[in-house]
Amino acid sequence: MRKVLITILLIAVSNVLFAQNQFSGTVKNQDTGEPVFSASVYFPKLEKGTTTDESGHFTIKNLPSGNYKLVISSIGFTSYSKEVTIPTTNIELVLKPSAVEMEEVIVSTPFHQLQSENVMRVERESVSELNKKGAVTLADGISQIPGVENLSTGIGIGKPVIRGLSSNRVLTYTQGVRMENQQFGGEHGLGISSKGIGSVEVIKGPASLLYGSDAIGGVLYLNPEQYAAVGQTNAEFNGDYFSNTLGYQASAMAKTSGENLKFIARGSLAEHSDYKTGNGTRVTNTRFNEKDLKTGIAYQNEKFRSDLRYNFNRSELGIPEEITAQTTSKTLVLPYQQIDNHILSLDNTIYFANSSLNAKFGYQFNNRKEFEDHHDHEEEHGEEHDDHAEEEDHDHEEEHSEEGEELHPALDMELETFNYNIKYNLPKLGKFETIAGIQGMWQDNKNTGEEILIPDAKTVDFGVFATTHLHLKVWNFQAGLRYDTRNVDSETHGEEGETGYMQAVDRSFNSINGAFGAKYQISKNLNARLNLASGFRAPNLAELTSNGAHHGANRYEVGNPELDNEQNFQVDLSLEWRNEHFEAFANAFHNTINDYIYLAPTGERINDDPVYDYVQDDAKLYGGEVGIHIHPHPWDWMHIESSFETVTGKRDDDTYLPLIPANSITNTFRVEFNKGKIIENKYAFIRLKNVFDKENTSTFETRTGGYSLLGAGFGGRIKLNDSEVQVSVNGNNLFDKDYIAHLSRLKTDGIANIGRNIMLSLQWFL
Structure with missing residues (x-):
């Protein structure tokens, strides 16, 4: 018994000693020796x-033993990283002054490195x-990032376009989990x-190597x-405050952190009137209006880290049809969308000696409703209305919407999604860092409204x-392989032979994909990157099963249950030159892209809507971005x-694809002054964006x-005193083009x- 007690005591003591691992030191200016x-x-x-504090000193407690990469960065200095061994104390680090913007750690790639060290x-952008x-x-x-544009319906509805690809070809990640909110719809925004x-x-x-199906165009990763x-x-x-829409958005945040426990909460709301064009x-x-709540709680010690986050977002968005009444009212009128999005994520990491296990889990509930004019709904079901009755119904519904009385949505979709992503960071083998893992998704789509865009269905992913x-002196290599499978099982909707009939689909899709990348440091200032990658996308429910009018797009869409995977292969070459001032x-x-899926007009019409079929053909996209910063x-400054x-x-x-952005060039002149007696971090800029004629369009x-x-x-x-206020005034389209x-x-x-839109912003930091 005594031996057992001694053993337990030794384990307890070893845990205490292990928990005392800390890393401390100072950071100094390389040129002057002064603390940073x-x-x-x-x-x-x-x-x-x-x-670091005013003397440049820092201490980080409760660290696990092992070898870890450390990143040191500060405004006005070049960021850099180095490998350190824990436990280590009283280390001296130096930063080289530079006018180049401070580098940050890239989170969306698996090895969490500075961009200058990244193979991809x-x-x-903050x-x-x-x-x-x-x-x-x-x-x-995000449309201000080179290579990224915005597929928009007004200003409230927008979705990213990366190098000409959008919707289900671009994944959005938030809180570390893939966001699922019916991306198939052109008028469905980020939410x-x-x-x-x-x-x-x-x-x-x-x-696809990192994220599976639907990432053939790229990933938008929101930290x-x-x-x-x-x-x-x-x-x-x-x-x-926004002058054009007479709109506003307001937000309040509070956060606190102890040695182990952390908490954050933020509430936001926004409201905008109809926007005004350049001709008035x-x-x-x-x-549109938006209400948003984000909150999180995290716990971390020397062995374990857990981060639980929750986001609720309600967006109510008007659906523009034609220009009629001119008003600055912010009250919603028909037709409009109401989207509720709940995202719950749990990110856990267990630290071992020189290795770690990370497990991310996500649960989402997306409820998309569309409220329409009553007479439109009646016409869709073939019921007769005379003009006078239609006008009365329309006025009556608008009055109800303005008075806040309950309306029944014509479209009501519920999408429930569970994600998991489990990765093991293996111990380093020489200069090799390796990660292996599994990812998956379970999804259930249900309709409770009278209108159906896509049928009830279940989707299961596994990868x-x-x-x-491999990190060498002037070379860095990265490679990987992945296998994925997706099963789509939808239910029958309607009666065979009738308008709007959707047959049941039970399809499985699978693919093997790989990626290889190399980064070569040609000289001190010049490096090159070459990346080869394949990807795949399984057809979505709309492409497989659609058979009905899509009012948001003003067309009748017909799906094809026999569609195959989209499979792509991309070659990407990047050259970068950087010194202290250029x-x-x-x-x-x-x-x-093999078997690219797109809509093609058939020349037929159903209920005055042009009919479009989902078809497939091979496609190719090419181009790039160039830029300088002096x-x-x-x-x-x-x-x-x-x-x-x-x-x-x-x-x-050789015909052109639709929805490919026009070529553009953006020139910016800006000045920045970080120090000042009264006002710090001062900046001013002027920017001119030139968008060229778009002549190469689809049929x-x-x-x-x-x-x-x-x-x-x-x-x-x-x-x-103990707080700071950030004031900024920014204007776009100043000539009211x-x-x-x-x-x-x-x-x-x-x-x-x-x-023209002038934005006035005030931020108060406590």
Whole structure:
């Protein structure tokens, strides 16, 4: 018995001693030897870090023993990483001054490295920087990243287009889990607020190795807002006003962190009137509102980390049909959508000696409702209405919607999704880092409304993968292989032979995909990346089963239950030159897609709607982005940036693909001053975006004329005792240009995009 007690005591003592592992040291300026205040010292694999104090000192407690990569970064210095062994104490780290923007750790790729060390090029932008450019919504903001555009219906509804691919070909990840909210619909937006999102990462190209089906076009990875630093409690209040829509958004956040336990909560709301075009016309029923709640609680010790996050978002979005009444009212009228999205995620990591096991689980419930004019619903079911009765019904429904009386949705879809992603980071074998894992999804789609776009169905995904990274002095290699299977089992809807009949589908799809990448440091300042990757996408429910009018698109769509997988292969080449005062990059890609699925007009009409069939053909997309960034010495406060992006998409018969963005070039001149007696972090910019004529269109698109949009803004941060206030004013389309973007879904109705918009923002940090 005594031996047992001694053994238990030794285990307890060893745990206590193990928990005392800490890493401490100082960070200094390489040129002057002075301490660097507020530098970030971070272990990406452990997801744990801190910042330096005024003497440049830091301490991180409760660390597991082993070898881990450490990343050190600070504004005005070049970020760098190094391997350290825990336990280690009193280490001295140095940072080299630089006018180049601070590098951050890339989270969307498996090995969590700085972008300069990454084999795959990933675009990263903080949401605060996107907001400085006057973005109205998150979808609007990410379109300012080179190679990314926005497929929009007004300003409230937008979805990302990465190098010409969108909808189910681009995955969106938030809180570490794939977002599922009926992406198949062209008028179905992101459904997530920018408030509470810390940064955006964009993988441009096939990412099936990491994420499975539906990632053949790329991944939009949304990193949630970080918890407070250990021992700190922070709060934030902010508000934005938009002159064009007479709209506002407001948000409040509080977060606190102890040594082990952390908590964060943020509530946001937004409301906008119909937007106004450059010619002064308000586009009827483009008004929208949004309510959003994000909260999280995390626990971490030397062996284990767990992060539980929850996001609820309710968006109510008007569906524009034609320009009629001119009003600045924010009250919803028919037709409109109401989307409720619940996302619950749990991210667990167990740390072993030089290895770790990560398990992410996600549960989502998406409820999409559409409220329509009563007479439209009656006509769809073949019931007779005279003109006078239709007008009365329409007025009556609008009155009910304005008075807030209960309406019954014509369309009511419920999508329930469970995701899991389990990865094991194996111990390093020499210079090899390896990760193996499994991913899966279970999904159930139900309809409770009278209208049906897609039938009730169940979808089950399963994938297994492995990827490895080899780090050498001037070479970095990364390779991986993955197998996926997807089963789609839908129910019959309607009666065979009748309009709207959807036959049951029970199909299984599978694919083996791989990726290989290499990064070569040609010289101190020049590096090259080459990535080869394949990907696949199983056809979605709309493509397999559709048989009915799609009012949002003004057409009758007919699915094809015999559709095959889309399978693609992309070659991506990237060159980057960087020194202290000049940066340049050039990206080129070629993407071949076998069995590309698209809608083609048949020439027939059903109930005055043109009929479109889902068909397949081989396709190819190619293009790229080039850019420069100049910040000349000794005027390090001055920045001159220019970027050009182009993409071309063709079918096998050499005709052009639809919804391919026009070529564009963006030039920006900005100044930044980090220090000041009263106002710090001052900035000002002026930006000119030139969009070229879009002549190469598909057979059922029309050309789009080019246009130029001028934007400008300024801002700064004011210290008030123990708090700070960030003030910014940003304007877009300052010349009030009347224009139509090629990727606007209102283009077919000749409705222009948003005119001049001035955004005033205030943020109060406590």
